[in-house]
Amino acid sequence: MTVDSPAIRAINLSKIYGSGQAEVVAMKDVSFTMSNGEVVALLGPSGAGKSTLLTIVGLVNSPTSGKLIIGEDLITDGPIPKVNLRSYRRRFIGYVLQKANLIPFLNAVENVQLALEINDISGKGAKLRAMQLLESLDVGHRADNLPHMLSGGEQQRVAVARALANRPRLVLADEPTAALDSVRGRQVMQLFRDVAHKYGTTVLVTTHDHRSLDIFDRILEMEDGRLKDENSGNILKAV
Amino acid sequence: MNLALKDIRHNLSRFSLTALGIGMLLMVVMGMGGIYQGLIQEATLLVDNIGADLWIVQHGTRGPFAEISRIPRNIEDRLQALSGIAGARSFVTFAVQREYNNNPLRMQVQGLSWPEDKGQWLPVVAGRNLGAAHFEMIADQILGLQLGDEVPLGKNHYKVVGITKGMTSMSGDGLAFFSLLDALEIQYDYSGEAIRLERQARQSRLTRQDIGWTQPSLVERAGLPSSKLPALPNPYVSAVLVRLAPGASIESVVAKLSGWADVTAFTRREQDELLLRGVVDRARRQLGLFKALLIVISAIIMALILYTLTLEKIHDIAMLKLIGARNTVILALILEQALLLGFLGFVFAFYAGKWVFPMFPRKVVINNDDLLSLAAIVLLISVLSAGLGIWKAMKVEPNEVLS
Numbered sequence: 001m002t003v004d005s006p007a008i009r010a011i012n013l014s015k016i017y018g019s020g021q022a023e024v025v026a027m028k029d030v031s032f033t034m035s036n037g038e039v040v041a042l043l044g045p046s047g048a049g050k051s052t053l054l055t056i057v058g059l060v061n062s063p064t065s066g067k068l069i070i071g072e073d074l075i076t077d078g079p080i081p082k083v084n085l086r087s088y089r090r091r092f093i094g095y096v097l098q099k100a101n102l103i104p105f106l107n108a109v110e111n112v113q114l115a116l117e118i119n120d121i122s123g124k125g126a127k128l129r130a131m132q133l134l135e136s137l138d139v140g141h142r143a144d145n146l147p148h149m150l151s152g153g154e155q156q157r158v159a160v161a162r163a164l165a166n167r168p169r170l171v172l173a174d175e176p177t178a179a180l181d182s183v184r185g186r187q188v189m190q191l192f193r194d195v196a197h198k199y200g201t202t203v204l205v206t207t208h209d210h211r212s213l214d215i216f217d218r219i220l221e222m223e224d225g226r227l228k229d230e231n232s233g234n235i236l237k238a239v
Numbered sequence: 240m241n242l243a244l245k246d247i248r249h250n251l252s253r254f255s256l257t258a259l260g261i262g263m264l265l266m267v268v269m270g271m272g273g274i275y276q277g278l279i280q281e282a283t284l285l286v287d288n289i290g291a292d293l294w295i296v297q298h299g300t301r302g303p304f305a306e307i308s309r310i311p312r313n314i315e316d317r318l319q320a321l322s323g324i325a326g327a328r329s330f331v332t333f334a335v336q337r338e339y340n341n342n343p344l345r346m347q348v349q350g351l352s353w354p355e356d357k358g359q360w361l362p363v364v365a366g367r368n369l370g371a372a373h374f375e376m377i378a379d380q381i382l383g384l385q386l387g388d389e390v391p392l393g394k395n396h397y398k399v400v401g402i403t404k405g406m407t408s409m410s411g412d413g414l415a416f417f418s419l420l421d422a423l424e425i426q427y428d429y430s431g432e433a434i435r436l437e438r439q440a441r442q443s444r445l446t447r448q449d450i451g452w453t454q455p456s457l458v459e460r461a462g463l464p465s466s467k468l469p470a471l472p473n474p475y476v477s478a479v480l481v482r483l484a485p486g487a488s489i490e491s492v493v494a495k496l497s498g499w500a501d502v503t504a505f506t507r508r509e510q511d512e513l514l515l516r517g518v519v520d521r522a523r524r525q526l527g528l529f530k531a532l533l534i535v536i537s538a539i540i541m542a543l544i545l546y547t548l549t550l551e552k553i554h555d556i557a558m559l560k561l562i563g564a565r566n567t568v569i570l571a572l573i574l575e576q577a578l579l580l581g582f583l584g585f586v587f588a589f590y591a592g593k594w595v596f597p598m599f600p601r602k603v604v605i606n607n608d609d610l611l612s613l614a615a616i617v618l619l620i621s622v623l624s625a626g627l628g629i630w631k632a633m634k635v636e637p638n639e640v641l642s
């Protein structure tokens with residue numbers, strides 16, 4: 001993989017929720033590209049459409065119009081998917097959401113293992129890899145605990161481990177550091193960058209936390225469903 | 240990693256309680272089937288055990304279980320003379336309800352044709368068969384009598400010399416076996432006053448007819464006790480049982496008997512049919528319908544339970560879909576829990592039933608066929624009721640995690 005070839009290409013993506021009176025234009029004509037190994041922050045006020053963009057790129061939401069291309073594959077053209085989305089998510093995408101959303105009846109290491117098993121990686125190797133991930137996120141000592149015994153921050157770090165378990169091509173994180181203190185938050189962001197630069201993973205993170213913005217390769221900004229001119233983003237980064 | 244088991248372990252006590260509840264429900268289904276089988280067994284118990292090839296009853300009746308049948312005892316002798324018949328004995332049966340030791344004692348009196356029949360065919364678990372022509376009885380244990388008890392019936396006391404197990408009438412009462420003559424004595428026991436009145440009536444009937452005027456000695460005779468009267472009519476019995484000679488064809492004997500205008504003959508199979516299709520038919524159908532209803536109810540309850548279990552996990556299921564889990568993973572999670580619930584419920588029902596059913600007042604018979612068919616039904620219910628939950632789980636969109 002070369003860093004230059006685009007990993008993701010969004011072309012004129014729009015999303016309209018509801019219809020008639022209740023119509024909400026959440027996203028309008030959004031176009032951008034991201035390269036392999038690139039770590040991108042997505043900023044914007046609440047309601048700007050960040051989550052909408054993230055879920056469409058994450059293949060759990062369909063655009064009303066526009067195209068999405070991942071690697072060489074045309075994923076969707078308008079609302080009709082061109083590939084098996086679930087299989088695509090399984091193999092290529094890792095998610096970190098605002099809430100950890102761990103499976104409550106599996107302990108920390110099992111939650112990570114589950115992501116591997118879903119990809120047909122099981123047994124000792126899977127457990128070892130899950131443990132390593134947890135340790136690299138400072139929650140190795142909590143491996144045997146069920147989610148409800150973990151603090152919010154610990155849960156979120158387990159969720160990060162789960163997202164990275166299959167070495168996905170694309171990691172999407174929706175305000176992943178909201179539940180973390182600034183040190184831990186920064187740690188997670190740094191981990192994303194390390195993974196991205198090491199394995200060529202593309203990372204897209206929405207965040208409110210301006211203190212960690214120096215970690216990102218690039219910053220995108222959204223407002224009222226539109227992507228701002230990237231230059232204004234660069235100005236922000238300079239701040 | 241088995242998600243179904245991990246989830247159960249996480250909610251162990253609630254899952255066990257649910258399985259227990261389903262188990263109790265299945266126990267009731269099992270019990271209903273057992274009562275049904277018990278009814279059939281009780282109904283056909285005597286016919287199957289008494290060892291008769293043919294039942295000879297009053298002409299035109301379906302006796303002696305379905306309706307009253309009375310035939311003179313000497314039919315026995317006429318039958319003995321017929322070729323192809325090895326033995327004939329009288330059969331008397333009727334219910335009595337008395338008091339013994341201040342407890343109600345309800346039993347079905349069964350006459351044994353002493354001395355040929357001493358009750359050798361009875362499952363005697365304590366004591367012995369009849370050893371004398373009079374004043375002895377064999378009682379089923381359900382009657383609660385002890386060996387050596389002397390039960391007053393009519394003008395005599397009858398000593399319990401043997402105890403049987405599992406000999407009950409089709410209404411669930413215990414059977415008590417007496418010699419045929421004793422049984423008739425109990426059946427035709429009249430009080431002294433009734434006999435005195437009958438004697439008087441006999442005399443006055445005679446004096447109103449010319450036979451009384453012309454033969455005064457007859458009037459005098461009529462005042463004697465019944466036993467001193469010359470017996471004109473034969474004593475009546477309920478039926479006569481026929482045992483065929485070895486090698487004799489039942490059809491030819493039945494064909495010969497069809498020429499007799501005063502009796503009707505039934506084979507053992509026909510007698511069984513009469514009992515099941517006639518006497519206990521309504522009870523049987525009622526129980527059958529009730530069992531079917533209970534199965535439907537169990538299915539609905541199980542479906543609701545599994546649906547609730549799925550609803551509780553709907554967020555996790557959406558998350559599983561989000562990270563790309565295949566449908567089989569989700570399907571297995573629900574289906575395995577359904578099957579486990581059904582299996583545990585069935586096992587509980589089996590062992591609890593084994594312990595509880597023998598305490599029931601009437602026979603509850605759990606046979607292997609019933610167990611197998613119930614197991615198949617439980618399997619089917621489990622799969623079908625999981626369907627509702629699976630349907631719900633399949634409809635969940637992965638982005639529901641985000642809301």
Ligand SMILES: Nc1ncnc2c1ncn2[C@@H]1O[C@H](COP(=O)(O)OP(=O)(O)O)[C@@H](O)[C@H]1O
Nearest residue numbers: 017018024026045046047048049050051052053
């Ligand atoms: N499922 C939905 N149905 C209707 N409107 C929605 C839905 N999801 C988001 N919206 C609307 O779309 C707009 C963008 O929301 P969102 O993408 O969540 O923004 P952000 O993540 O930047 O806060 C908001 O006005 C929001 O109310």
Ligand SMILES: [Mg+2]
Nearest residue numbers: 050051052174
């Ligand atoms: Mg959002």
